[in-house]
Amino acid sequence: MNNHFLLMVIFSxxxxxVFAFITKYGAWERFRYFLYLFACFVFLSIVVGFxxxxxxx
Amino acid sequence: xxxxxxxxxxEAAPAELETLPVExxxxxxxxxxxxxxxxxxxxxxxxxxxxxxxxxxxxxxxFLGTISAMFALGLALNGRLFNxxxxxxxxxxxxxxxxxSGLLYWLSWLxxxxxxxxxxxxxxxxxxxxxTAGLLNMLVIVDAFDIAMGRKP
Numbered sequence: 001m002n003n004h005f006l007l008m009v010i011f012s013x014x015x016x017x018v019f020a021f022i023t024k025y026g027a028w029e030r031f032r033y034f035l036y037l038f039a040c041f042v043f044l045s046i047v048v049g050f051x052x053x054x055x056x057x
Numbered sequence: 058x059x060x061x062x063x064x065x066x067x068e069a070a071p072a073e074l075e076t077l078p079v080e081x082x083x084x085x086x087x088x089x090x091x092x093x094x095x096x097x098x099x100x101x102x103x104x105x106x107x108x109x110x111x112x113x114x115x116x117x118x119x120f121l122g123t124i125s126a127m128f129a130l131g132l133a134l135n136g137r138l139f140n141x142x143x144x145x146x147x148x149x150x151x152x153x154x155x156x157x158s159g160l161l162y163w164l165s166w167l168x169x170x171x172x173x174x175x176x177x178x179x180x181x182x183x184x185x186x187x188x189t190a191g192l193l194n195m196l197v198i199v200d201a202f203d204i205a206m207g208r209k210p
Contacts, residue, residue, distance in 0.1 A: 021115070
């Protein structure tokens with residue numbers, strides 16, 4: 001389990017699921033919100049990863 | 058805003074309500090103080106148990122499954138369970154985030170799990186999963202409180 005991307009995807013899916021169930025009602029609304037959050041998590045993580053690339057941490 | 062536009066909005070409101078899910082439109086009543094307290098305490102001990110007490114079964118199962126999975130995954134990734142240490146701010150915050158998982162944290166801690174090893178590649182990932190499980194459970198407790206108070210369906 002040394003794959004950064006896989007761990008990030010699992011993390012995003014689990015957190016999105018909890019947020020979708022906390023904030024939305026009805027299966028379809030929850031499903032849509034889950035997908036939206038999940039996509040945001042994954043996409044923005046990759047973008048931020050690239051933005052951080054030049055920094056010498 | 059003039060009177061005509063206010064009247065127009067008042068007339069439009071029922072039509073908008075029809076598009077909302079049934080759970081939102083249906084009026085929900087406040088649970089008693091004892092039920093509210095019990096939902097918060099049991100939710101703090103076991104993720105999702107507060108919702109089960111309020112008969113919100115779908116949320117209860119999802120929260121129990123998700124938060125337990127995150128916690129277990131954190132331990133499997135060699136994350137560390139931080140001890141109750143209040144010597145500095147960061148140790149305190151780490152402990153609070155970890156302990157948010159309730160009995161998952163305390164039972165694992167008492168069994169000596171989650172010693173963590175910073176030299177292992179997934180140590181930081183494990184820590185993040187354990188922190189997040191605890192913090193999500195805190196949100197879940199607030200959600201149970203809102204439901205019990207009749208603020209949410």
